[in-house]
Amino acid sequence: MKTCRNTFMNNFFLRLLMVIAFGVSSCQEDLGLSHVRTGEQSAPPTNLTFEEAPGGATISYNLPTHPDLRYVKATYTLENGRTMVGKASLYDNSIKVEGFAQIGDYDVTLVAVSVGEVASAPVSIRIRTGKPSYQIIAESFQSSEHFYSTFGGVNVFYENAAAANLILRTFRFGLNPETNGREWLLLQETYTRALNGTIRVRGQQPQEERYGVVVRDQWGNVSDTIERLLTPQEEYKFEGIRMFTGIQPYSEQNRNGDFVRNNAGQANSADMQIAFFDGVEATPFYNTMRQWWGSGTPIPFQFTMDLGRASQISRIKMWGRNDNQSLYFQATHPKEFELYGSNAPAADGSWDSWTRIGTYEGVRPSGLPFGTNANAEDITYARTGEDFEVDWEHPGGFRYFRIRVNSTWNGIREQVLNNALTVAIAELQLFGVYVN
Incomplete structure (x- = not known):
């Protein structure tokens, strides 16, 4: 019985050493980022359609049924020349493309990707994008309901229906003591993806001044400065x-x-x-x-x-x-x-x-x-x-x-x-x- 146990333990440790050695060898080979295997090329997505979205679109399609399929990839180019890549898993039949600065028509290329990053033949669709969130929000500040004076300053009320990542900068046009010139002076910078909110700028004098708001999105698209002539109330x-x-x-x-x-x-x-x-x-x-x-x-x-x-x-x-x-x-x-x-x-x-x-x-x-x-x-x-x-x-x-x-x-x-x-x-x- 003791001999069997010793034999068993010797065999166990031998196998363990072999597994460790194999693991070390495998890890060394993986440093080259090689794939375990290369799958077969699948057919591309079919029946492509799209629906406009703020600053982009949602593209729907039928997935190929190939067993090696892993995901769908969309490639497109923004107006600034930046190439964008989006991915959707094999459990989805749609993919979102976004980041466009203007309403317009744009080409998007889709491929189905199999095990080992084997891409299908490409297919293209021409989409039309909706108005970007940064523009929608900036334009809303032209209304006195969204950009107005109050006690001690001004309020900027925003509605961000798409929950976009945004930066809102509020300015006052006034004298810069460092340059002794009149220019736009940054008062407040707000980072948000909230559905709505109010930016409250305080500490302003009760006198008529030019105030401005600029909206920037996560892709670097920047709105025009929305200006209003406002007089804060004394506080x-x-x-x-x-x-x-x-x-x-x-x-x-x-x-x-x-x-x-x-x-x-x-x-x-x-x-x-x-x-x-x-x-x-x-x-x-x-x-x-x-x-x-x-x-x-x-x-x-x-x-x-x-x-x-x-x-x-x-x-x-x-x-x-x-x-x-x-x-x-x-x-x-x-x-x-x-x-x-x-x-x-x-x-x-x-x-x-x-x-x-x-x-x-x-x-x-x-x-x-x-x-x-x-x-x-x-x-x-x-x-x-x-x-x-x-x-x-x-x-x-x-x-x-x-x-x-x-x-x-x-x-x-x-x-x-x-x-x-x-x-x-x-x-x-x-x-x-x-x-x-």
């Missing part, structure tokens, strides 16, 4: 905001009260005031005194601010938790909130003494689902702070403003006090004008 960042202490604390018995408790035993409005309005967005790491960190937070909850005099808010800028990319747009990050105004808040926090101004919902630029880490676009957006514009219908203004947080990005809209939920706001800024 100030409110300073000296204080947390209002005249409302009873939140409790299960009085859910209309203000919830001001911060983390680490900081349970008063002064701590909340430091965290919200100290001008520090608490990046790149969490700091208890720099972020408001409400542990055991109920949902919904509210807090009240005193601006000192009657005011009109034009914009709210909010930073969520800012220390870890895995927590952007997650359970700690406020998503939906409401804004209320009052000149005589009731001490018990009852809502009859408040006027609802609006409801606001955060946007995740990438569109990724809850529970997934933020990508580069999400991180840039979150670290810049999210702007919420306030449509104003109360010209008399209010001294006191109340924010009611209805949900975070986990979507839960009802949780009791002292549960496990934590809500974090790194910084809060309010903009607008004093009424008197």
Whole structure:
């Protein structure tokens, strides 16, 4: 029995050594990138048709039935002379060609590729492309609904139905102090593939200026500069905001009260005031005194601010938790909130003494689902702070403003006090004008 076992083990190790040797030999041969085998040439795709798409087309076809078929390849040339190659697997019967700068007629060559990169005879189709996304979006900025002045600057609202990868650059025509000449000055550059969004340019003077937008796509196609003569409205960042202490604390018995408790035993409005309005967005790491960190937070909850005099808010800028990319747009990050105004808040926090101004919902630029880490676009957006514009219908203004947080990005809209939920706001800024 022992002899058999020894014989078995000797044979096993001999075979193992042979396998290793063969593997090393094979790896050395693979360094030349040679194919394991060369398949037979298949017939080309047949019954080619196309459907226009933004900046390209979708070509449909019938696949050959050859067993060695691996994929279909399309080759075409853009207006700038760049040769493009697209591939579609043997499980698809269509292929997308894109990157064209203009509407036009273009030739595309297709081949069916077998094992070993053996190509079929080529077949061609002449397609007509749709208007490219970068042009569609640029032309939309000629409308005052998409490119317009607002408090403290201008807004650029885009709709990107094809989810194209784009760069949108916003400019103002003005004096360049380095050259002492007037030219287009870059104000903001936005990378996006979101289906829609608003670019908010702030810090502009309340005077008439020429503003422009240029759109560029991932293939280097660039739009003309879309210009508009715009006059931003006057806007100030409110300073000296204080947390209002005249409302009873939140409790299960009085859910209309203000919830001001911060983390680490900081349970008063002064701590909340430091965290919200100290001008520090608490990046790149969490700091208890720099972020408001409400542990055991109920949902919904509210807090009240005193601006000192009657005011009109034009914009709210909010930073969520800012220390870890895995927590952007997650359970700690406020998503939906409401804004209320009052000149005589009731001490018990009852809502009859408040006027609802609006409801606001955060946007995740990438569109990724809850529970997934933020990508580069999400991180840039979150670290810049999210702007919420306030449509104003109360010209008399209010001294006191109340924010009611209805949900975070986990979507839960009802949780009791002292549960496990934590809500974090790194910084809060309010903009607008004093009424008197």
